[in-house]
Amino acid sequence: MRLGVLDVGSNTVHLLVVDAHRGARPIPMSSHKSVLRLMRYLEADGAISDEGVAAIISAVGHAAAIARESGLDEFLPFATSAIREAANGEEVLDRVARETSVELQVLPGEDEANLTFLAVRRWYGWSADNILLFDIGGGSLELTQGIDEVPDVARSVPLGAGRSTVEFLPDDPPSEDQVARLRAHARELLSGEVNAFRQLPSPDHVVGSSKTIRSLARLAGHVAEGVGSSERYVLTRRGLDDWTPRLAKIPADSRPALPGITADRTFQIVAGAVVLSEAMRAFDVRELEVSPWALREGLILRRLDVME
Numbered sequence: 001m002r003l004g005v006l007d008v009g010s011n012t013v014h015l016l017v018v019d020a021h022r023g024a025r026p027i028p029m030s031s032h033k034s035v036l037r038l039m040r041y042l043e044a045d046g047a048i049s050d051e052g053v054a055a056i057i058s059a060v061g062h063a064a065a066i067a068r069e070s071g072l073d074e075f076l077p078f079a080t081s082a083i084r085e086a087a088n089g090e091e092v093l094d095r096v097a098r099e100t101s102v103e104l105q106v107l108p109g110e111d112e113a114n115l116t117f118l119a120v121r122r123w124y125g126w127s128a129d130n131i132l133l134f135d136i137g138g139g140s141l142e143l144t145q146g147i148d149e150v151p152d153v154a155r156s157v158p159l160g161a162g163r164s165t166v167e168f169l170p171d172d173p174p175s176e177d178q179v180a181r182l183r184a185h186a187r188e189l190l191s192g193e194v195n196a197f198r199q200l201p202s203p204d205h206v207v208g209s210s211k212t213i214r215s216l217a218r219l220a221g222h223v224a225e226g227v228g229s230s231e232r233y234v235l236t237r238r239g240l241d242d243w244t245p246r247l248a249k250i251p252a253d254s255r256p257a258l259p260g261i262t263a264d265r266t267f268q269i270v271a272g273a274v275v276l277s278e279a280m281r282a283f284d285v286r287e288l289e290v291s292p293w294a295l296r297e298g299l300i301l302r303r304l305d306v307m308e
Contacts, residue, residue, distance in 0.1 A: 001073040010082035010138020013059035034059035039162040046087040081139030109156025113142040115298030132203035138162035161272035190282040209294040212272035218260025
């Protein structure tokens with residue numbers, strides 16, 4: 001069957017079309033993305049501004065038109081933390097449904113974490129044993145660990161790259177003091193989250209997923225040998241910490257000249273680097289492997305699992 005997954009996130013509206021059936025890996029057929037950067041449209045009371053709502057409606061409407069032309073058997077539209085946590089989130093969802101005929105399913109943070117973990121587990125297989133996973137979205141950081149397809153612990157922390165940029169790094173490029181304040185904030189939040197994982201055994205495999213982490217791995221990581229033809233990126237904390245201060249000194253419009261840094265992530269990549277560095281430090285992780293599969297693939301896999 002042909003499935004379309006529409007991901008309305010904090011940074012992009014992304015339509016992924018795949019051909020899939022139970023027992024087989026989803027085969028990507030097409031991908032369409034609109035840059036949203038929704039955090040810039042948040043008002044003081046936490047509501048999404050009229051301009052931001054219009055941007056969401058335009059991007060969702062465009063994606064829905066492409067989906068209709070793609071011969072889909074099923075359409076899975078969903079939204080994550082930015083709309084979930086907005087003061088006017090319900091109103092935004094109603095307007096999107098009314099003006100585009102797309103009813104977005106809002107995923108709770110724990111569901112985001114569980115679905116992403118499912119995708120990573122399927123990608124690496126049972127031989128990876130106990131997996132610790134970091135996933136950095138625009139609004140939240142998901143932390144999960146477990147040995148099965150459902151993690152033993154799943155946490156969603158308000159440390160997304162977009163959110164952290166808006167709240168702590170308003171200047172372009174950010175000052176050293178701004179970066180230091182974000183680092184201290186991330187360290188404080190993560191120190192409380194680590195306690196939930198202390199009863200678990202040490203992970204056998206540490207993985208990072210999301211476009212932000214993939215971008216950082218292409219910039220500061222290296223390719224290692226692995227099974228299959230896909231490039232296997234490994235990112236060390238040392239390499240990340242070496243690049244982060246240099247990255248922070250470069251204006252956003254110049255960062256896409258660097259390896260791995262794309263225009264849709266250039267404004268929030270510094271915050272993502274700081275948050276990932278502190279997450280790796282909090283869990284005493286020296287290196288991680290980067291998964292090409294994340295939340296969208298997890299949604300597809302879950303849908304295939306429940307098919308009759």
